[in-house]
Amino acid sequence: MRLSAAFLPTLKESPADAQVVSHVLLARGGYIRQVAAGVYNFLPLGWRVVRKIEEIVRQEMDRAGAQEVLMPAAVPAKLWQESGRWEQYGPELLRFKDRKGAEFCIGPTHEEVIVEMVRRDTSSYRDLPLNLYQIQAKFRDEMRPRAGLMRGREFIMKDAYSFDVSDERALAAYDAMYAAYARIFRRCGLDFRAVEADTGAIGGSRSHEFQVLAESGEDAIVACDRCTYAANVEQAEVAAPTAPGIVPGAAGHAATTERAQVATPGKKSIEDVAAFLGVPQTQLIKALVYMADGKPVLALVRGDRGLNEVALKKALGAKHVYLARDVEVVDAIGVAPGFVGPVGPLRGEVAVWADAELRGARGAVCGANAADAHLVGVDVERDLPGVRFAPLRFAEPGDRCPRCGEGTYRGFKGIEVGHVFFLGTKYSAPMQCDFVDEQGATKPMVMGCYGIGITRVAAAAIEQNHDAGGICWPISIAPYEVEIVALQAGDVAVMAAAQALYDGLRARGVEVLFDDRDERPGAKFKDADLIGVPLRVAVGARSLKDGKLELKARRDAQPTLIAVDGAVELLAARVAEEHQKLRDAADAPWGSPS
RNA sequence: CGGGGCGUAGCGCAGUCUGGUAGCGCGCUUGGUUCGGGACCAAGAAGUCGGAGGUUCGAAUCCUCUCGCCCCGACCA
Numbered sequence: 001m002r003l004s005a006a007f008l009p010t011l012k013e014s015p016a017d018a019q020v021v022s023h024v025l026l027a028r029g030g031y032i033r034q035v036a037a038g039v040y041n042f043l044p045l046g047w048r049v050v051r052k053i054e055e056i057v058r059q060e061m062d063r064a065g066a067q068e069v070l071m072p073a074a075v076p077a078k079l080w081q082e083s084g085r086w087e088q089y090g091p092e093l094l095r096f097k098d099r100k101g102a103e104f105c106i107g108p109t110h111e112e113v114i115v116e117m118v119r120r121d122t123s124s125y126r127d128l129p130l131n132l133y134q135i136q137a138k139f140r141d142e143m144r145p146r147a148g149l150m151r152g153r154e155f156i157m158k159d160a161y162s163f164d165v166s167d168e169r170a171l172a173a174y175d176a177m178y179a180a181y182a183r184i185f186r187r188c189g190l191d192f193r194a195v196e197a198d199t200g201a202i203g204g205s206r207s208h209e210f211q212v213l214a215e216s217g218e219d220a221i222v223a224c225d226r227c228t229y230a231a232n233v234e235q236a237e238v239a240a241p242t243a244p245g246i247v248p249g250a251a252g253h254a255a256t257t258e259r260a261q262v263a264t265p266g267k268k269s270i271e272d273v274a275a276f277l278g279v280p281q282t283q284l285i286k287a288l289v290y291m292a293d294g295k296p297v298l299a300l301v302r303g304d305r306g307l308n309e310v311a312l313k314k315a316l317g318a319k320h321v322y323l324a325r326d327v328e329v330v331d332a333i334g335v336a337p338g339f340v341g342p343v344g345p346l347r348g349e350v351a352v353w354a355d356a357e358l359r360g361a362r363g364a365v366c367g368a369n370a371a372d373a374h375l376v377g378v379d380v381e382r383d384l385p386g387v388r389f390a391p392l393r394f395a396e397p398g399d400r401c402p403r404c405g406e407g408t409y410r411g412f413k414g415i416e417v418g419h420v421f422f423l424g425t426k427y428s429a430p431m432q433c434d435f436v437d438e439q440g441a442t443k444p445m446v447m448g449c450y451g452i453g454i455t456r457v458a459a460a461a462i463e464q465n466h467d468a469g470g471i472c473w474p475i476s477i478a479p480y481e482v483e484i485v486a487l488q489a490g491d492v493a494v495m496a497a498a499q500a501l502y503d504g505l506r507a508r509g510v511e512v513l514f515d516d517r518d519e520r521p522g523a524k525f526k527d528a529d530l531i532g533v534p535l536r537v538a539v540g541a542r543s544l545k546d547g548k549l550e551l552k553a554r555r556d557a558q559p560t561l562i563a564v565d566g567a568v569e570l571l572a573a574r575v576a577e578e579h580q581k582l583r584d585a586a587d588a589p590w591g592s593p594s
Numbered sequence: 595c596g597g598g599g600c601g602u603a604g605c606g607c608a609g610u611c612u613g614g615u616a617g618c619g620c621g622c623u624u625g626g627u628u629c630g631g632g633a634c635c636a637a638g639a640a641g642u643c644g645g646a647g648g649u650u651c652g653a654a655u656c657c658u659c660u661c662g663c664c665c666c667g668a669c670c671a
Contacts, residue, residue, distance in 0.1 A: 012620060012632065013606045017664050037663065091595095092670065109671085143595070143669065197671095419671075451671090469631095487630060522631040529631090540630060550630095 001480070003515040007044050010527050020216050022462035023148025025471050029530050031479075038145025038153030045531065048479040049458050050156060054135050056187050056476060057158050057452055064180040066131040066160055071113045073137060077103035079112040082431050094141045106139040111427045111449060114161045118445070119433035125165050128435060128445065129173060133160035135454065147216070149459035150415065156454040163445040165437060167424070170446035174206060174422050177450045181210055181418050183586040188457060189474025191464060193412070195221050196231040197419065206422040210452075211414025214463040219414045222395050226407025234310040236395035236409070239402035241357045244380075245302045246283060248363030254279040256377035257363050259343075265372040268338025270303040273374060277365060285358065285366040285378065287340045289329045289350075292318040296332035298342055300354040300366075305393040307355075315353060315390035333369060341367030343375055343383050352384065355392040415460040416453075423447040471532025472554045475578040480513040482571055483533035485525065487540035489518040497564060498539040501549070504568035510575055529554070535574060537567070 014024040031046035080086035094106045162173035197209040223230035274281045284303030364378040397411035428444040465472045486498035502514045538550040552559035
């Protein structure tokens, strides 16, 4: 593509509403433009990137035995009513009526449609397994779209659905998708982790998120530095403690093991209480009142820890858990938040749960269940006879890995670019997506679903691959492979050499962007850095008189001189080599879900 | 949905408090000088001041309503 003829509007300044780096660079580089909140136009450059990612996904899905289909964006409510999700799904589902008044939605995901498609024409075990996928624009009416392509309302997604005769076969399909996903993200040049995720309401036995590691990520994850275990912090297991998390401290209130009440007027937060009493925050017990399926529960963690609601929910076997509102706290405990503690008297029947780390804790400080007072010298075993223990706190970086027992957790922020899910018969059973097995018995098919946020991959790739000047695309998903910069558009020799290089590379199938504009060199270099094409060739009068061109990889600081003669071959080889590196990475051994 | 902020030329912003001919930088057009990391000079084009209603002799500015966008939080996968 000649830049002089391209629709490639770059910006010197970033749009005011772009906050994260990928949004800024996509907008400045002429990749996307916003149309509405969370809705974007893809300009030619942006669309090329999307198609590159799609193509990798297609190749790997096909390689794994999946078949591509296309389902409608407009889905009749009838199907969603069958699965029960028409009522369950909130305002995130964009609903509308057609001219006859029939209700529809724009599909945010397509389990219902695919089940309808498969059950209609599949009835025998002989027809299974099946794995069908599509690549399509989805719409989720997010409360708060943000961060450009990272969390839009309309986004392009690959969603795949597998259908099998048994759990065992379905899990094999899951593992095949898991492996395909690892190949896809490695081919995209991304640094990622497959992390164990909350199976939540669906209750399946297996779910993994593929998280691209980036500072701007919305998800907190921990990964073992020795083994392959990685998980969302909400889901991460916490190793059983080997010693009590609170022991008597050196001096003052921290050293006390005799229980006593001390005045702490107006000191409500862990931070304030610790400072006021002159004890470390690790000496405190944080007491939080939760409402679990309508009943109050007092949950205890060490002062410096965070309580993990997912873990609490699991420990209680509760369906729904939320932090109690102030009035509910007073109602249940008899004192306002800030002075709540586990040592009686509690006003009502309140179950007390403590994090496993508090077993055997001594010399602790906690709320006194009286206004403006705390207790010191608390001994959990002695003072809390009815307490039950369970892992309640968030996993943290530095924790010992519970899986291998040797490594320690390291903390990361992640951008979720893929999610694989074992569904079981959640949709196939209610929607009667059945098959007849070898014995003639009718059974619901066993399903899995597998998503990749195509447009989010583009954003995540930039979050991970950029510098002060702009984007540094991995070659596999770059809009072009080589950019030729003709430094003096008015110089006949320069333009002839650049043109010859352009023609030669294109004849070899290399994707080339040719900056033939009548601009000053500085402007062209700035634009080239911003756009981020991985290989740049500068054709300038200065080196051309010696028969040389300047080759610079986007990530390199300095260019290297190459001869005009043979430049086409050299560049084509270099492009092939860059691609090969990513393919080799995909072929390298990689962990399995286990 | 709760809290906060912002809508003025394609982009970034000033002007609003204290009403009186709509401005600056970038970009764009034309001419000239330049030409290896976003040049300089000169001349230009371009805005229903988000929209509707009101107050006023007069509204970007004051009042009411409304639409949109961004941020923080809660929510969801």
